[in-house]
Amino acid sequence: MKYKSLVAVASVVLLFAGLAEAAKKAPVAKKDFVGSKACKKCHVDEYNSWKESYHSKIVQPKKRGILREAVEKWAGDGTNPGPTTGNVTGGTFKLEDVQFVVGSRWKQRYLVKNELTGNLQFLNMQFNRSTGKWEKYGQKNDWNTMCASCHTTGYRITEYDETAGKTVKSKFVEMSVGCEACHGPGSVHVKTRKKKDIFNPAGVDIMAQSRVCGYCHIRLENEKWKSAQGNPREDFPAPKVGEAYIAGTDWTKWYPEEVIIPGVQAKHPFDAEYVGDLKGLFKIDEAAKASGVYEEAKHHQEYQGFIQSAHFKKGEMSCITCHSPHAGKGKLKKMPKDACAKCHDASYTVEKYMPNTGQTAGNLFVRSHTFNKTPRKGGPGAAEMGPPNYYH
Numbered sequence: 552m553k554y555k556s557l558v559a560v561a562s563v564v565l566l567f568a569g570l571a572e573a574a575k576k577a578p579v580a581k582k583d584f585v586g587s588k589a590c591k592k593c594h595v596d597e598y599n600s601w602k603e604s605y606h607s608k609i610v611q612p613k614k615r616g617i618l619r620e621a622v623e624k625w626a627g628d629g630t631n632p633g634p635t636t637g638n639v640t641g642g643t644f645k646l647e648d649v650q651f652v653v654g655s656r657w658k659q660r661y662l663v664k665n666e667l668t669g670n671l672q673f674l675n676m677q678f679n680r681s682t683g684k685w686e687k688y689g690q691k692n693d694w695n696t697m698c699a700s701c702h703t704t705g706y707r708i709t710e711y712d713e714t715a716g717k718t719v720k721s722k723f724v725e726m727s728v729g730c731e732a733c734h735g736p737g738s739v740h741v742k743t744r745k746k747k748d749i750f751n752p753a754g755v756d757i758m759a760q761s762r763v764c765g766y767c768h769i770r771l772e773n774e775k776w777k778s779a780q781g782n783p784r785e786d787f788p789a790p791k792v793g794e795a796y797i798a799g800t801d802w803t804k805w806y807p808e809e810v811i812i813p814g815v816q817a818k819h820p821f822d823a824e825y826v827g828d829l830k831g832l833f834k835i836d837e838a839a840k841a842s843g844v845y846e847e848a849k850h851h852q853e854y855q856g857f858i859q860s861a862h863f864k865k866g867e868m869s870c871i872t873c874h875s876p877h878a879g880k881g882k883l884k885k886m887p888k889d890a891c892a893k894c895h896d897a898s899y900t901v902e903k904y905m906p907n908t909g910q911t912a913g914n915l916f917v918r919s920h921t922f923n924k925t926p927r928k929g930g931p932g933a934a935e936m937g938p939p940n941y942y943h
């Protein structure tokens with residue numbers, strides 16, 4: 552039976568149970584997602600600082616988000632041609648067909664419509680800002696079912712046929728990582744303006760703070776929920792069909808058995824076995840085996856790196872000790888690089904202890920967060936690149 556019909560039956564049952572309940576006491580409004588624009592009028596500083604951050608820019612319409620350098624080189628003189636085919640359907644596409652772009656800081660990927668599913672699929676090349684060149688990109692799943700839960704806000708699966716694994720429909724409230732990705736649904740708070748109606752990551756215990764970020768800054772393999780093409784998802788499912796993940800809830804408690812999350816699940820610890828299970832996620836060498844510290848080998852694994860560090864284990868700090876999306880009136884922008892000097896001597900530098908180990912594109916890497924005493928050598932990172940320059 553399709554989940555959708557199960558949900559429909561369940562909703563009818565719940566509706567009657569709900570009506571009986573409502574007769575006894577006044578109903579409590581269900582919190583839902585309203586989008587970042589709804590927060591702007593009362594939180595201008597937070598809104599503006601977020602707008603400047605990359606969280607607000609991971610997925611953008613082509614018109615405001617496509618890189619100038621990429622457009623200039625698209626087709627060009629033919630020595631470094633841009634993308635031409637859609638990875639899922641193999642159809643031919645041109646620059647005009649691009650609807651959205653993904654990323655702009657390190658690399659950029661391009662979304663065109665998948666006519667078969669109605670979702671968005673990737674083009675076969677990505678632009679690497681470090682080398683200034685197009686390179687191959689082979690993602691053969693729709694963006695909506697492989698990437699969107701970490702790149703949108705209020706994401707939920709609306710229809711899922713487990714037996715076929717191919718009927719997957721989803722929706723979200725906002726493209727990119729909006730306010731409510733970290734603060735939870737705001738519909739009640741925008742009306743009451745009360746503190747108790749909105750989640751603040753700063754108000755929970757130190758390990759729970761890092762989990763707010765860890766939901767996305769992680770890498771996993773999800774055998775339970777499949778993409779529209781029937782492949783294991785690389786993200787979490789929504790807790791149930793029709794429901795969205797809510798910041799502040801402990802996702803480590805509700806993931807299905809079939810999801811492999813190294814380091815997070817007791818039965819999937821950081822160890823050499825993962826070479827076999829999830830290829831290339833962590834650097835497995837003699838040093839790692841001896842120290843038990845497995846450095847991130849790919850990007851968006853910061854949470855899995857960080858939970859291995861003394862910083863995390865001692866309960867001394869969370870992601871938000873060093874990072875904040877906010878600045879503004881009376882609040883300076885947190886510079887993560889300046890944090891070390893608060894607790895360590897000058898020999899503790901970011902360059903020395905946070906090498907660029909997590910690969911994000913050809914010869915381009917992001918920083919390790921294991922805070923390993925004897926880190927391996929890293930590759931080139933984002934520091935050398937300037938801010939992106941958009942075409943329109």
Ligand code: HEC
Nearest residue numbers: 589590593730731734737740741744745746749750751754
């Ligand atoms: C109509 C005005 C209004 C809107 C719209 C609004 N807020 Fe607020 N918000 C407030 C006020 C007032 C407070 C301070 C409440 C207090 O101190 O009791 C607050 C406090 C907060 C806090 C701090 C809570 C804490 O525990 O310290 C957060 C986080 C927050 N808002 C997020 C949001 C988000 C996200 C949105 C959009 C979904 C939003 N707000 C929309 C008025 C608003």
Ligand code: HEC
Nearest residue numbers: 604605606608609654655656701728732763764767870874
């Ligand atoms: C819904 C998913 C999601 C959540 C939750 C999330 N992030 Fe991110 N984060 C992203 C994505 C996607 C990017 C890449 C944005 C880009 O490059 O356009 C990113 C980029 C970043 C960056 C680098 C870019 C920048 O603007 O500085 C930092 C640092 C960061 N996140 C820290 C955090 C912290 C700290 C938290 C928790 C308070 C957090 N993130 C929560 C998805 C998320």
Ligand code: HEC
Nearest residue numbers: 653654655656657658697698701767768785786850851917
């Ligand atoms: C589990 C959450 C998650 C999933 C799933 C995910 N991403 Fe990301 N992505 C992130 C985070 C977090 C970052 C930023 C941090 C980093 O790169 O280390 C990021 C960064 C990126 C960037 C670089 C952004 C920039 O400004 O250069 C691109 C491009 C990207 N993702 C594309 C994808 C694509 C395509 C998919 C699906 C195949 C995908 N992501 C799936 C969380 C995720």
Ligand code: HEC
Nearest residue numbers: 587590594597598601728729730733752753871875876877
């Ligand atoms: C990547 C996660 C993330 C996103 C996205 C985000 N916030 Fe926050 N927000 C935080 C964290 C963490 C804090 C705790 C204080 C801090 O670290 O600055 C916070 C604190 C706040 C506060 C309390 C006052 C303060 O500055 O400490 C308000 C209000 C707020 N956020 C509103 C917003 C609004 C409005 C948006 C969207 C325009 C937004 N936030 C987007 C993570 C986020």
Ligand code: HEC
Nearest residue numbers: 861862867868887890891893894899900901904922923924
């Ligand atoms: C809030 C204080 C604080 C900040 C900020 C901080 N550290 Fe630490 N750091 C610690 C503590 C506490 C330990 C654990 C020491 C121990 O195990 O006895 C530690 C351990 C380490 C270690 C493990 C090796 C060792 O000497 O134990 C490294 C490497 C490290 N920090 C690097 C950094 C870097 C790089 C930064 C800045 C990005 C930084 N730290 C920021 C408090 C801090």
Ligand code: HEC
Nearest residue numbers: 761764768853854857869870873887888890901917918932
């Ligand atoms: C002890 C301080 C510290 C903590 C704790 C910390 N970070 Fe970082 N993070 C840094 C520094 C320093 C950088 C490099 C910033 C720069 O180059 O300007 C960085 C960079 C990043 C980047 C961008 C990647 C890059 O190569 O620039 C992301 C994404 C990120 N951190 C996410 C997280 C997340 C998620 C957590 C928690 C799981 C976290 N960080 C915890 C200090 C910290």
